[in-house]
Amino acid sequence: MLELLVVITFFGYIYYLRNYADLRTKSEKEEAAFAPGITLCANGQFEDAFLYFNARVKERPASCIAHLYRGLAEKGRGDRGAALADIQTAVSLDDDVFRAHMELGKLYLEDGKSEDALSAFNKAVTAAQESSPEPYHWRGKVYSILGQGGEATADFLSETRLLEKIKNNKSAANVVKPPFLDKKLIISASMVFFTSALVVAVVKDAESIHLPYLVAVFSAIIIGFAEPYKGWLLALMQCALILAGYFLFTSRPSNEAERELENFSLYGSMILTFVASFLGGFMKRALNMQ
Incomplete structure (x- = not known):
């Protein structure tokens, strides 16, 4: 089920970028x-x-x-x-x-x-x-x-x-400089709420670190692609929401091995969010220069 949600989220973002982000x-x-x-x-x-x-x-x-x-x-x-x-x-x-x-x-x-x-x-x-x-x-x-x-x-x-x-x-x-907080940024930020919740859900349910990392990378690349100059703000927002969602709305496992797995998945996903958002922004700027 989680893998299906990952696919739906990824292609949902692509559809948004294809039809709404570039007007x-x-x-x-x-x-x-x-x-x-x-x-x-x-x-x-x-x-x-x-x-x-x-x-x-x-x-x-x-x-x-x-x-x-x-x-x-x-x-x-x-x-x-x-x-x-x-x-x-x-x-x-x-x-x-x-x-x-x-x-x-x-x-x-x-x-x-x-x-x-x-x-x-x-x-x-x-x-x-x-x-x-x-x-x-x-x-x-x-x-x-x-x-x-x-x-x-x-x-x-x-x-x-x-x-x-x-x-x-x-x-x-x-x-007059264009406003920093525009309609496109607001829409992108609203989507970050969903992807952050998805990352937390995957962290709690995954049996290895691979799937959480995959979800974090995909979502962060698209964050950077959607907002090549403001993606850092969305990446910060996603990391904050992931932390808040994990510590406020989930319970820690009693098993030591499971706790370590979740910690690796949680903090690794946050690091990858920053790296992948930078990569997505770089890709978008490179395409715009062609």
């Missing part, structure tokens, strides 16, 4: 993962960027971001036909990436297809959800070309408003 979309995660190639594009190193994203497309043929930036690299190399095909593919793979719509609109605009460009920029404005002024800027340019001065003025005003908003947010971010 980024698939394309946002890919942007972070492909940062080296995106930097190459931004620096005008289009040959190197093409090689980088060509490899990424082969690895992940369903990646919107890989197709988008391979298309931008191809555009930089002068291969507009391939660029158009890749960016159209990017739009088809993820309709919510505003930059894909925007870059497609730029290609249409450069080819003199103003109506097609306007349609692409409309989608870019919708997908951006007020997060970037660029779609407004480019749609405003198309409206100007089409002689729709009122719409163009409105878009340029929206561009200016968002630029000012972003500037103010950056200024505020430099002054």
Whole structure:
């Protein structure tokens, strides 16, 4: 029964991490993962960027971001036909990436297809959800070309408003630090209560030190993975709860051998909690850097 609880707990944590701990979309995660190639594009190193994203497309043929930036690299190399095909593919793979719509609109605009460009920029404005002024800027340019001065003025005003908003947010971010105790930390802390109780139960019931150590390691790795910078606090909390749970809510065995086994299991689990939480945090930070 305890082994079943271990499995359920482990996969419950994985489900939480997969679905709730990281709230980024698939394309946002890919942007972070492909940062080296995106930097190459931004620096005008289009040959190197093409090689980088060509490899990424082969690895992940369903990646919107890989197709988008391979298309931008191809555009930089002068291969507009391939660029158009890749960016159209990017739009088809993820309709919510505003930059894909925007870059497609730029290609249409450069080819003199103003109506097609306007349609692409409309989608870019919708997908951006007020997060970037660029779609407004480019749609405003198309409206100007089409002689729709009122719409163009409105878009340029929206561009200016968002630029000012972003500037103010950056200024505020430099002054106000994000709260230490956020929603994610509270949720993770609430889960520590359950894992601590599970460790105590395993310590009391196990016939060897292996299972308690296994439970402590699994739970602590996931603590560090969920909170790579605050995992030390959750590790401290788990150790305190394990001690409190063991000494306040359980009785010590009368047999000397059983007492020694429980002591080894208890204190060993606490030591492993710190080590494994550090390991989990290290793994998460390493993945974020890729």
